[in-house]
Amino acid sequence: MTAPTAPVFDIQRFSIHDGPGIRSLVFLKGCGLNCPWCQNPESQSARPVIGFHRSRCMESFECESVCPNKAIVRGGQRVDHDLCSRCCKCVEVCPTEALQLIGETIGPRDLLDRLLVDRAYYDSSGGGVTFTGGEPTLHAAFLTRALELCAEAGIHTNIETAGKFAWPDLEPALRLADLIYFDLKILDPDAHHQVLGHDLGGILDNARRLADGGFPVEFRMPAVPGYTDTIPNIDAVAAFLHSIGRRELHLLAYHNMGEAKIEVISGDQPRLGLPCYPDDSIRDLRRGFENRGIATI
Amino acid sequence: MERWQPSAEILALRSDHQASRPALGAERAIHYTQFWKRESTNLQPCLLNARALADHLARRTIRIHPGELIVGTHTEHRVGAICHIEKAGWAMLEDLRRFETRPINPIRVDPQAKRTLTRTVVPYWLNKNLAMRAFPLREKVRYVKDQLGAVDHVVNEVGGVAHFLPDYARLINTGTEGLRAKVEQRRAGPGLTDENRDYLDASLVCLDAIDDFGDRYRREAERMGRHDLVEVLQQVPRRPARNLHEALQLIWFFQLLIQIESLDQGVSLGRIDQYLHPFYSVESSSPDFDRGRVGDLFAAFCIKLSEIVPLFSSRVTTYFAGLPSGQAASIGGVDERGHDATNELTFLLLDVIDSFKTRQPNWHARVGAASDPEYVRRVVEVVASGGGSPAIYNDDVIPKAMAERGVDASKVWNYATVGCVEPALPGESFTSSDAAIFNLAFSLELVLGGGHALTSRSAARRPWLADISSTADLMRRIEEVTARRLSELKHSLDAVELSGATHFPTPLSSLTIGGCIENATDSTRGGAIHNASGIQAVGVADLADSVAAIDKLVFRDGTCTLAEMADACATNFRGDDLLLARARKTAKFGNDDPQVDRIAAQLVEMFDRCVSAHTNTRGGRWMPGFYSMTCHHGFGRKMAAMPSGRLAGRPLADGLAPVDGADHLGPTASLNSVTSLDHGRFGNGVNVNIKFDSATVGDDSGRMALEALIRGYFAQGGMQLQINVLDTDLLESAMRDPDSHRNLLVRVSGYCAYFVDLTPEMQQEMIDRTRQHA
DSSP: OOOOOEEEEEEEEEEOSSSSSSEEEEEEOOOSOOOTTOSOGGGSSSSOEEEEOGGGOOOOOHHHHHOTTOOBOSSTTSBOTTTOOOOOHHHHHOSSSSEEEESEEEOHHHHHHHHHTTHHHHHHHTOEEEEESSOGGGGHHHHHHHHHHHHHTTOEEEEEEOSOSOHHHHHHHHHHOSEEEEEOOOOSHHHHHHHHSSOSHHHHHHHHHHHHTTOOEEEEEEEOTTTTOSHHHHHHHHHHHHHTTOOEEEEEEOOSGGGHHHHHTTOOOOOOOOOOOOHHHHHHHHHHHHHTTOEEO | OOOOOOOHHHHHHHHHHHHSOOEEEOHHHHHHHHHHHHHTTTSOHHHHHHHHHHHHHHHSOOOOOTTOSSOOOSSSSSSEEEOOTTTTHHHHGGGTTTTTTOSSSOOBOOHHHHHHIIIIIHHHHTTTSHHHHHSOHHHHHHHHHHHTTOSSEEEGGGGOOOOBOOOHHHHHHHHHHHHHHHHHHHHHSSOOOHHHHHHHHHHHHHHHHHHHHHHHHHHHHHHHTOHHHHHHHHHTTTSOOOSHHHHHHHHHHHHHHHHHHTOSSOBOOEEHHHHTHHHHHHHHTSTTOOHHHHHHHHHHHHHHHHTEEOOOOHHHHTTSOSOOOOOEEEEEOBOTTSOBOOOHHHHHHHHHHHHSOOSOSEEEEEEOTTSOHHHHHHHHHHHHTSSOOOEEEETTTHHHHHHHTTOOTTTGGGOEEETTTEEEOTTTEEOOTTSEEEETTHHHHHHHTTTSOTTSGGGSSOGGGGGOOSHHHHHHHHHHHHHHHHHHHHHHHHHHHHHHHHHOOOHHHHTTSTTHHHHTOOGGGTOSSEEEEEEEEEOHHHHHHHHHHHIIIIIISOSSOHHHHHHHHHTTTTTOHHHHHHHHHSOOTTSOOHHHHHHHHHHHHHHHHHHHTOBOTTSOEEEEEBOOTTHHHHHHHTOOOOTTSOOTTOOOOOTTSOOTTTOOSOHHHHHHHHHTSOGGGOTTOBOOEEEEEHHHHSSHHHHHHHHHHHHHHHHTTOOEEEEEEEOHHHHHHHHHOGGGGTTOEEEOSSSEEEGGGSOHHHHHHHHHHHHHHO
16 A cells, blocks of 8 residues: 655744644645635645746746746746646756745655654654644545654644544544644635535534544634624634533634735635734734633633 | 842943943053063063053052942943053054044044054054064064954954953952962972962062052042942952952952953853852841842942953954953853752842843853753743843753863863853863864865965966865865864964963963962963863854855756856856856755755864864863854955855854854754754854844743753754844834944844944844844
């Protein structure tokens, strides 16, 4: 049997806000939802792509001469993703880092080796590894194996999920994780379907199962103006948390830095044009939840 | 326990201190010149220097300023830059006409003093100063040329040696009386040569001079009706201190006298929370103990240490910006059984560092596996509050590294730090730890330029490059060139050492160093128990990055030939943007890249081999260190572009850290590269400077991350770490409006400085680096 692999589009080290201690964040590519505020638009498709940073390009066009697939185009976004076979010859020859592979396909053992370099800092801080994305649960077999390897190595693990997964596939992984961050977004079923392009039902079932099953799960909500911070949604999120016996919620303030990345991958995600979530609005939001019996973190 | 806060009185004292603009201390130069003219042909060298010092101390202007708790100034001015005219002070007077008007670190000069210096003092020492006496004529010219705008190395010992840990632990319990008894006993003993007798007689002259100097201050205190001070000055410096106030006054007298005699660089305090703890312990058990007052005493002591500013010309300031004087003070650490040695005084001193930020001393905290967790937490909290203090030293690595370099293994638990970062045994070492700073990166330029700077005409054609056909060849050539350059440095340094030992011995300083009285030999002549010289390498990261770039672009990918790379460096990559881009894209030190890190490791091992092959004229070994002061700017200014893509004139990397901006994977990756080098080799210490924006590490999770970063780095063998927590906006406003930000302290390479005292280039470096990590 070949080992499962997954497209990893970044490993961000010395992160101190995605679980306890000093952590490495493993960003897996691919997501089943379609959040318009997505802060990692390059993570939505599971397919690796050659990203293009226009501002770094020196227009030497050596990429053109090495590409075996004639996938380099001089206009637009440089790479025709349909012709591209992701051989990465262009990335190697590019004199700057204008062309960049987004989504390197690697196996769990390789991944562990790359994570272990910060072992001393996980140990000194009580930190570890956080699997995020994209939606890490899309890569169930890979995730399970990676979590097993981390467990063998004694590294604390955290999974960040938006909850859209098939329980039987994910249960082994969920049982291995030391912590699960579960994002609640829009809890009105119609609005959820309309905005995020997927049914809400399965997500809430998974949330409930985790809470009832005694999994180490904590709930989070991205604070996105006009989408998740409406009174009805605050009511719904608070009510749902009460219904599963939870009284705590992490709030994640929206920032718009993800929009700059849309062009890099020739993405078609429309820009929201929203400002970053202001501090005083976050305070109001916290008060809103606290008034409904939910403490915010 | 409640945190100490400075009293209104001590804050007022600091304001007065900060309102005093530095002034040139010319009296020493004038008095020494008069004395030398009169007596230099009549006296043996030790006695000549001792009597000149005594004469100066007897005639010097003294003052006690209102509100002072500890008295005595380094010069006739409150904040003074002393001119050691017989040593490097002579060369610093190249700025005599512009000291007051220069933009960086202006210094006031009394007009009459300026006239005297110009007319009689400077001409007298033209051929009599230490450097000029060191070399025969032809070498003299070469030496002067090399040192004006140095790119190869800077010989610091030309200013004198200093850089040691006076035996304060013993001195506070003996006073000058105890020393005098010891010297007299030795003087009466058998087997003394004329030179020994000259030294011991000089020691007695110095002891009398110290007592007389103390008496002058006692009489001044009497005149002013300061009975509190009179009581202190009746006891010290003659007799053993009876309490903390007397101990600090005694230490301060020695501290300033040593720096008047020899050099105001690196005269360090040692483990101050350890040797003063017995006094603290007695006082704190008394019913009328006033912890606030004791904190104020230490604060007053810090003000005193900050009064000393070095006299640097503008040219020298580029290499040593920020007015460093390197008076290191160590806290924490272990006792002789290896148990944690922190005590209540340690915590009081941390309160002082936290709430009373001053340029000096250079605070160093020893941290190790045995440390009290509460102490480590408090150290991190103080670091996170900004100001760059204390720098942190690894107790689990440094003692071992010292033992491997031949320091008595039974004593290394008691190490303290000298100057910027250099570990040594207190009271018995004369380490000359800052003997010279060596531009290691320049070896590559000389390899490519066939022994010449790349931009020189002699390097226009480069047939020698044909012999270099692999990275191994290149590394061999770099080692040959480095070894040759270090031999040349040794030639210069030996000449400077011998000149200092022959003409300008330092009998007063030698009184405080174990071994000198016993051996009846001055410290400059090898009297101390431990002797060494520290040679620092600068530009390790730039060199590693450049070798890695050549390895990839020339020898693996064949993108260009070595000759083409040399051309590109010589022309600053002009017209070759593509090659420049490719050079910059190659892997860099500071990103956990095994290949570049291995090259860096080979380079530091090579430097260690080349340095450790030498000994100094005092019978001590040369030891490698890795810190740069601000020489990474000074050297970088004079260098051509490098194969790493570093452009001509740009600064080199600071200390042992990666090139600014090259480490893009965050602090753990950066520190992993640093700890991939074997710190056990760095007997003279290292400097690793990392900077954070205060917004990143200001809260509890940020402080947790900082502490974990320190512990993780130490667990992997890191020797030293200094952390700047800076507010970028604040730095920018300080650049625009320096007058409103005189208090803003930052840590440069191995010492703290007021941000406004730095050169604009160094200021920009602090801002850029901070923003990058934000």
